Amino acid sequence: MTQNKVTPAQGKLGILVVGCGAVSTTFITGVLMARKGLTKPVGSMTQYDKIRVGRGADARYLHYADIVPLAKLDDIVFGCWDVYPQNAYQAAMYAEVLKEKDIEPVRDELEKIVPMPAAFDKNYAKRLDGDNVKCSMVRSSSAGLQGKNGQCSMPTRWQMVEMLRKDIQQFKAANDCARVVVLWAASTEIYVPVCESVHYQLSDLEAAMKADDREHVAPSMCYAYAALSEGAPFIMGAPNTTVDIPAMWQLAEQTKMPIAGKDFKTGQTLVKSGFAPIIGTRCLGLNGWFSTNILGNRDGLVLDEPANFRTKEVSKLSTLETILKPDVQPDLYGHGNDEDTQYYHKVRINYYPPRNDNKEGWDNIDIFGWMGYPMQIKINFLCRDSILAAPLCLDLCLLSDLAARAGRFGIQRFLSFFLKSPMHDYTQGEEAVNHLYQQYTMLKNAIREMGGYEPDEEID
């Protein structure tokens, strides 16, 4: 056994959530209820999973908290930002994810969680119209600050960073937090392609922020920059490319902070990353995979805008290709598309309001077996976005905080398990790991290693 060098989880852990919508309030409510013993945090790896440490006769199966020093649910303090001013109780009721009886017992605590004004640029999410947003100070006016009397105007990106850093500092002080984690659980922004001249060097990114380059700097980048600068890990739960850029990696390295992203692996991609391995493990062939999704909550509304959808689509398409590889098994996966080099893979996301938070996936999978004979599998997943996302929020926060205390900074590949489009250093030709069980192996190895045990599994 190696030396365990992780700093203990002492004091309060502040969790600052960007967005106070369905996912955030389901996450927060669940944690508050669970620590009162009124509900179970089902789906959370940190609360339920047991992993093996030791091999052969020495093998033992332990909960994560028995291997590494995790923050306790009792030590968490919540805060949030949102473009709508409703407190977490109001937002939870509005979201209609949880039944009233599962919210009321913690109503008081939820009501105290009031969103700070968001750093917002409507161009990045046209369908949202909240006005609980940060304003730049209009000095020429007598009236003054914070946009009173209609004199509010959008701050520059750099001003956003500064305001957010102040928010974090104040929250930390006011709540006596030893540590803070910032979690993005807000909407998908429009697609921002990685631009080498802005996104590769930290200095370039800072210059763009200062020049208020609104095309290349998404508001989410201001949150990430502020978090990392304040010594808080940052987690991107939407498909935004926020921390998928080398400039942000540099910042994480400087501040020794972990970053994780992107896009919570909730419904269809969870199934895909778990089902594709069945096909691959049994050496069955694949002709095509068609995925369609209907979803109706605010996430769906935002995605109904083509520029926002583009961000999501890019995130979802990569999953399969890294699990069933044409170059490794050309007889099995080198079929079906236009150039006859690969199976056909298509993903569709559709805004469909009747469902609200209860999104639904329908996958049609065209496989083939012995002598090439075709077969079909259809998977219909009637799931709940926020119910699947909430335990991921908890795990990502607790494990990012753990990583920070373990001195692990930058991209946290071991968190790929929780993410639809896991971070990887593409500038070095690194590939994302989407295979559910390979991701799980990475997660287990990291826990073992931080716990002072041998990270003894191979990822294959």
Next chain:
Amino acid sequence: MTQNKVTPAQGKLGILVVGCGAVSTTFITGVLMARKGLTKPVGSMTQYDKIRVGRGADARYLHYADIVPLAKLDDIVFGCWDVYPQNAYQAAMYAEVLKEKDIEPVRDELEKIVPMPAAFDKNYAKRLDGDNVKCSMVRSSSAGLQGKNGQCSMPTRWQMVEMLRKDIQQFKAANDCARVVVLWAASTEIYVPVCESVHYQLSDLEAAMKADDREHVAPSMCYAYAALSEGAPFIMGAPNTTVDIPAMWQLAEQTKMPIAGKDFKTGQTLVKSGFAPIIGTRCLGLNGWFSTNILGNRDGLVLDEPANFRTKEVSKLSTLETILKPDVQPDLYGHGNDEDTQYYHKVRINYYPPRNDNKEGWDNIDIFGWMGYPMQIKINFLCRDSILAAPLCLDLCLLSDLAARAGRFGIQRFLSFFLKSPMHDYTQGEEAVNHLYQQYTMLKNAIREMGGYEPDEEID
């Protein structure tokens, strides 16, 4: 690296198949076509899978045949028994699994594969009415042997054994085989509960055979006994309990032969053993799993008889319980059934002739997540029984032959991957392994070990 002590695969390998129906002919035709380069043996692990040997920087990914000495497709000779006299070409055409164009190129070879008379007892499969069956010699008659002139009567179980042994000897000699494997790819027999006074001691079993105890000795047991006695591994592809009895394990030990069973893992159970791990790995809860199946080939016809169905049902029900365990995760899997101790699991198999070989599974899975909120998954698998079974036949034969040459005898747990209800020594409290990836790990470790590499994966 340990010393590789596996005997090389020299000479012909005889594969004697019990049953010349849809599965057998699809298997045989595919092998004959593949070795002419006219088709691909998709789904076969021995032909396609690559596994890692060595760890870390030393890791290499090799086909099985590059790790262990496997028999080549070119070295296989086929024979079979069946209650119907049609040759393998006629049987393949009748089965309507493969298109004519996928059979014709090997018609000549198929026509030469003519079933030997089967050791058959109609009580064990009432819906079958073939008359290509073994007869006892009626000595009092002048006419003579083999049931001519209606004087045929069913041989005793012990006579069956002796006749089958002679069949194997003759086949081996006639075809100049260095080794033989016997594979049961015939119907499900009626359910034979394990009876300690008959099935636990080899001597008791032999006595029962000699006493012609038709209640406790299924015809399939005669095939297994004959195979093992003749130095041939025996594989049970149906859910019959043939080799699931300690008496047979003793025989395998005496003759140093491997045995494997039971029930090819083809459609719904394949999906179940692969999908349940997704739920378990993500720590989601399970309220219930309802599986229904429609199938219309001769397998379905036989299963339409309640006594035969019982055999199948017992085989299918165990899968889930060993993957999602209430005792390990009571919050997640300790719900839902009558005694409130476990999720509700139900399996239905329905004979439905319109489908012929194209069976279909429909699974409804009631899971729950964060705070106990329910979600549903439906999986509809439009599969082909024989197409999924054929590569399993090939792999089980080649790997059993390998095991014999490696000096591995008795229950072959590493073959669990291919089987719906894998063998295990229940008299020692051993549990079956149904988790697809744990099975795969066992398979990989065994290949590594027989290849002289370290079996370096833990099964968890």
Next chain:
Amino acid sequence: MTQNKVTPAQGKLGILVVGCGAVSTTFITGVLMARKGLTKPVGSMTQYDKIRVGRGADARYLHYADIVPLAKLDDIVFGCWDVYPQNAYQAAMYAEVLKEKDIEPVRDELEKIVPMPAAFDKNYAKRLDGDNVKCSMVRSSSAGLQGKNGQCSMPTRWQMVEMLRKDIQQFKAANDCARVVVLWAASTEIYVPVCESVHYQLSDLEAAMKADDREHVAPSMCYAYAALSEGAPFIMGAPNTTVDIPAMWQLAEQTKMPIAGKDFKTGQTLVKSGFAPIIGTRCLGLNGWFSTNILGNRDGLVLDEPANFRTKEVSKLSTLETILKPDVQPDLYGHGNDEDTQYYHKVRINYYPPRNDNKEGWDNIDIFGWMGYPMQIKINFLCRDSILAAPLCLDLCLLSDLAARAGRFGIQRFLSFFLKSPMHDYTQGEEAVNHLYQQYTMLKNAIREMGGYEPDEEID
């Protein structure tokens, strides 16, 4: 236009429901809520449907109530019998069909609906164990009536009839009802095959009741007999054969009362009776239809007993055969089963507790088209038993009451629309009508006729 001879719907209409479970309480609660304007009685033909009267230029589209004199929701008074003593509020909460907020506003009214003791014979529904049941008076005892001190014993069938008649009389008087309807919305009893010597002549049936012939006289027959004797129409909502016997028809004729049954057409059969006409109308062929059902409420529990299931199965199987007829279109519907004379039709019902009232049907339909090429349709209906049954309860009660006032007695074929296995005089070779649109035509014609309009549609 003919003369409208329907007696007006004056005074209170008592609706006495046998069973105070999920269906009954959903029905009652909905009516109470709707007449307060707090909900909508969706699915009710009497409340929503409009039908044409007059032809061509004279055509007008009217609600039923504008054509015939229907009882108003405001005039309904509810009562019930049940083996469990809980009042309708408690029963509605227990059933968990409706949300609390949809029950509370009428809590007071529901609490006043307290079940009268049921006429019950446990042999007819083994899985039920309530003890709010009628007892015969044990005269030899000093303690007295109604089974106090454990001296209760099951009344004879004829005593049941007499007790139930008294219940009806008292309810009618206590609630000042002008008319009463009795509706069976309780469990499926075990299958009682029609027995000519008991069930064909009213005198035979009465003799059997008096002889306490428990094998041939189901408790439900006592309810029907009592209702008809008291001048109340009787409706059988379960698949029991209660009123499917000529003896009961004689009684209905004597008392000039309508009878209707059997089995509410709620989920899968509704779809089947509506979907099969699509296939038939387009002259597509049918090879097979496989229907499976999972349901978990008390209905499912009772049906888990084979003898009760048998009753249900007989009810469900007939649907298809009267819509897609092999004799009329032998090329299209004369295929597929054992004797090659018809498509293969199979229905499975499975008790699956995780679902409670939310039953689910999965239908697989194997059709064929041009040149015999096969195609498949799968229908997955995630429905709610009680939500679909409640409007049928309302319509059947209101329309039976209408029929009584219109002088229509005996079998009411125009109510086939609402029923899974509609009544018909099989002793005259009459066939059931299961085709949804033919049933609808019968319904419309009857309304027109009772409204004094021409019943101008042909049923084809």
Next chain:
Amino acid sequence: MTQNKVTPAQGKLGILVVGCGAVSTTFITGVLMARKGLTKPVGSMTQYDKIRVGRGADARYLHYADIVPLAKLDDIVFGCWDVYPQNAYQAAMYAEVLKEKDIEPVRDELEKIVPMPAAFDKNYAKRLDGDNVKCSMVRSSSAGLQGKNGQCSMPTRWQMVEMLRKDIQQFKAANDCARVVVLWAASTEIYVPVCESVHYQLSDLEAAMKADDREHVAPSMCYAYAALSEGAPFIMGAPNTTVDIPAMWQLAEQTKMPIAGKDFKTGQTLVKSGFAPIIGTRCLGLNGWFSTNILGNRDGLVLDEPANFRTKEVSKLSTLETILKPDVQPDLYGHGNDEDTQYYHKVRINYYPPRNDNKEGWDNIDIFGWMGYPMQIKINFLCRDSILAAPLCLDLCLLSDLAARAGRFGIQRFLSFFLKSPMHDYTQGEEAVNHLYQQYTMLKNAIREMGGYEPDEEID
């Protein structure tokens, strides 16, 4: 009974099909096979359906041909145009819809059906690249006509008309046809919105053709114009707006010819137009209907181009709205979309090559019942485009020919039954009829009327 004034069906009936692809060759092959008694024309109303004539006791059920004089299969002669030069045998083999054994017996006849060069404009179907197209004569060149030596250029629209008329004349003469019908069974063109200044007056349309207005005159309009001018009914099987314009109606009136369109009602819309009535008839509510489609044949390829998809989408969306009407039942159908006035209806079509001709629909239907409680229905239709379209081709040709002989010209509303987006005179505020059973009533009434019987059903 009125006087039957339909001209008998004497002599040969030429059927000229635009497009020689999957649908056309399946249609033609089936007819050729059926008239040899080698297959059954399943799905064809003219060959299978029986309808009632007479009412009540006089009712009789007759095949169409026993009511009206229909052309016999034996009297049909086929011809076609296509951009690819392959004959009908080659095209049928390429399409892979029918098995070889269902084509070979009529190979000779099929090989004789060689496509005439198509009137084609690549702008209208970018994904098609065939070169068997009509060329204008380039007079300035010495080489000459028909585009030899690369001097081919696209004819003007008016030249197309003239060339097509000549084709029809020659075909008719060469095959000794008494009558000809022209059927469009080719690709979907790009969307051409109706433009009042071009499409409302026949003179305007002719002027545009002569001016070679390629934006407003689709090639399909040239086929329709040519057909009608030559005294042939024209049928539009794709969603092109070709005959959905008043100018074409004028021409049909002048030439006394029937026109029918548009878009064969094959898969998902067939189900929709049949399933929506189930919901409506039972007065259930609708919150939303989401339809997705995957298809992979040339039809799908063409539709993968957004401009062509637009044409299809417009055609498919109208179906539901005319069956479940918010204005008639606001409580049931006035919910769910943005303006809270109607349920949410969405249709998606996806090009998915692995399926070839076997398209597949998945419909999710969100209904609600009693007290507004939601339920879901999913319909998965694994269908075959050409197998469903072929009998429609036959019926539309035979019935259009019948209509012409019955003196019915212009829009044939009684053919709505066969069409996804049935023609109607929108300039008069007429509404399309999409309800399957209303369409069927119109069909039956028309047959009755042309047969001299009373068209005695109301359409409601």
